[in-house]
Amino acid sequence: MSPREYDESDVRVRPGRGSRPRTKNRPDHADAHDAMVVTVDRGRWGCALDHDPDRLVTAMRARELGRTPIVVGDDVGIVGDVSGKQDTLARIVRRGERRTVLRRTADDTDPTERVVVANADQLLMVVALADPPPRTGLVQRALIAAYAGGLEPILCLTKTDLAPPEPFAAEFADLDLTVTTAGRDDPLDAVAPLLAGKITVLLGHSGVGKSTLVNRLVPEADRATGEVTDMGRGRHTSTQSVALPLSVGGWVIDTPGIRSFGLAHIEPDDVMLAFSDLAEAINDCPRGCGHMGPPADPECALDMLTGPAAVRVAAARRLLAALREGH
Template sequence: MSGRVYDESDVRIRPGKGSRPRTKTRPEHLDARAAMVVTVDRGRWGCVLDGDPDRPVTAMRARELGRTPIVVGDDVDVVGDLSGRPDSLARIVRRGERRTVLRRTADDTDPTERVVVANADQLMIVVALADPPPRTGFVERSLIAAYAGGLEPILCLTKSDLADPEPFAAQFADLDLRVTTAGRDDPLETVEPLLTGKLTVLLGHSGVGKSTLVNRLVPDAYRATGDVSGVGKGRHTSTQSIALALRGGGWVIDTPGVRSFGLAHIETTDVLLAFSDLAEAIADCPRGCGHMGPPADPGCALDALTGPAAGRVLAARRLLAVLREGA
C-alpha cells in the first residue's frame, strides 16, 4: 500500500452551473435616459429621448423587467445604444408610474383588462355624423373609460357636411362635455388649440374619418385611409397605436378602429369620482348603494342634489346604466 498522505490540494472540484455566486443586486442604471414610448411592434419599442420627436431610438425590454407591460405613452428609462442609427438597439430598464390609463377588455364578460395607452391627458372620441350613422352607445362607453382612467374626454364630430352636429351633441350637454367638429372642409382652428401641449388619444370606429383627421393634424404622418363598409366591418385603416408629434407641440395617439370596447374592469364609483360634486355626495350614500336611485337604490344621496348637479346626476346614471347592462 502507498504511504502517501492526501490533503485538500489533491481534490479537484469540477465547476458546475451553480458555482458562480448569485446575487439579487441589480444595476442602478444611473446613466439611463428618460424617453417616451411612441410605437410597439413585436417585442420592440420605438421611443423618443426626452420626449423629443427628433431623437428616436428602438429598444427592447431588459431582462430584469420580466413581462412588465409597456405601451404607447409610457415613460421609460433606457440605456445602451442611444444613437438611433439603423439596427441599433437600446434597453428599457425602468417604467415610470402611470398618471392615467385607457383600459379596455375584449367584451363585457371578459375580466382580463388591457391597457391601451398610458399617461394620456385627453381622449378624443371621433364620431361621424353620417355614413356610418353615429351611435350614442359607443360615446357613452368611451366616456366611461375616460372618466375611470383619469382622462379628459372630448367629442369630435366628423362629416359635419352631411348632418347637423347639434342634435347629437345635445344628448351629452349635462356632462359638460367639450364638443368640436372636424369635417373634411372644416378648418382646424377649433381643434388644434385643444391638442397643443397635450397627449391626446384618438378613438373611433373604422370609417369615421379618424385617420383623415390625423393626416390633417400631422401632414407627414401618411396614415392609411380608405373606405369601409360600415361600423365594425371592412378594412381597419390603422392597425397599431402610434404617437405622432404635433407641429405646435404635444402628441396625438392614433389607435386602430375599434369593434368593441369592453368595460368589465370598471366599477360604478370609478365613473362618479370623475365629477367632483357627485363624488362628494356619494360619501353620504348608504352602504351597498348602486347610485341608481329609487326603486333600486332608495336613499341614494345623489337624489338630494339640485340645479345643474341634478342634470349631471341624470347623465351620470345613464352612463351607469350602460355599465350595468354589460355586467
C-alpha cells in the same frame, strides 16, 4: 504516529453550475436615458428620447423587466446604443409610473384588462354624424373609460356636411363635455388649439374619418385612409397605435378603429368619482350602492341633491346605465 491534521487544502470541490454565488442586486441604471414610447411592433419599441420626435431609438425590453407590459405613451428608461442608427438596438430597463391609463377589455365578460395607451392627457372621441351613423353607446363607454383613467374627454364630430352636429351633441350637454367639429371641409382652427402641448389619444369606430383627421393634423403621418363599405362599416385602416408629433407641440396617438369597448374592469364608484360635485355625496351611500336610485338603490345619497347637481346626477346615471347594460 500522530494523527494527521487536515486543512482546507485537502478539500476538493468540483466546480458546478451552483458554485458561483448569485445576487439579487440589479443595476440601477442611473445613466439610463428618459424616453417616451411612440410605437410598438412585435417585441420592438420605438422611443423618442426626451420626448423629442427627431431623436428616435428602437429598443427591446430588458430581461429583468420580464413580461412588464409597455405600451405607447409609457415613459421608459433606456440604455445601450441610443444613436438611433439603422440596425441598432437599445434596451428598455425601466417603466415609469403611469399618470393616466386608457383601459378596455375585449368585452364586458372578459376580466383581462388591456391598457391601450398610457400617460395621455386627453381622449378625443371621433364620431361621424352619418355614414356610419353616430352611436351614443360608444361615446358613453369611452367617457366612462376616460373618467376612470384620469383623461379629459373631448367629443369631435366629423362628416358635418352630411348632418348637423347639434342634435347629437345635445345628448351630452349636461356633462360639461367639450364638443368640437372637424368635417372634411371645416378648418381645424377649433381642434388644433385643444391639442397643442398635450398628449391626446384618438378613439373611434372604423370609417368615422379618424385617419383623415390625423393626416390633416400631421400631414407627414401619411396614415392610410379607407372607404366606408356599403353597409356603413369602415375597414380597419390603422393596425397599431402610434404617437405622432404635432407642429404646435404635443402628440396625437392614433389607435386602430374599434368595434367594441369592454368595461369589465370599471365599477360604478369609478364613474362617480370623476364628478367632483358628486364624489363627496356618495360617501353617504350604503355599502354596495350602484348609485342608480330607486328601485334598484332606494337609499342612494345622490337622490338628496337638488338644483344643478340633480341634473348632473341624471347625466351620470345615464353613463351608469350604459355600464350596467354590458355587465
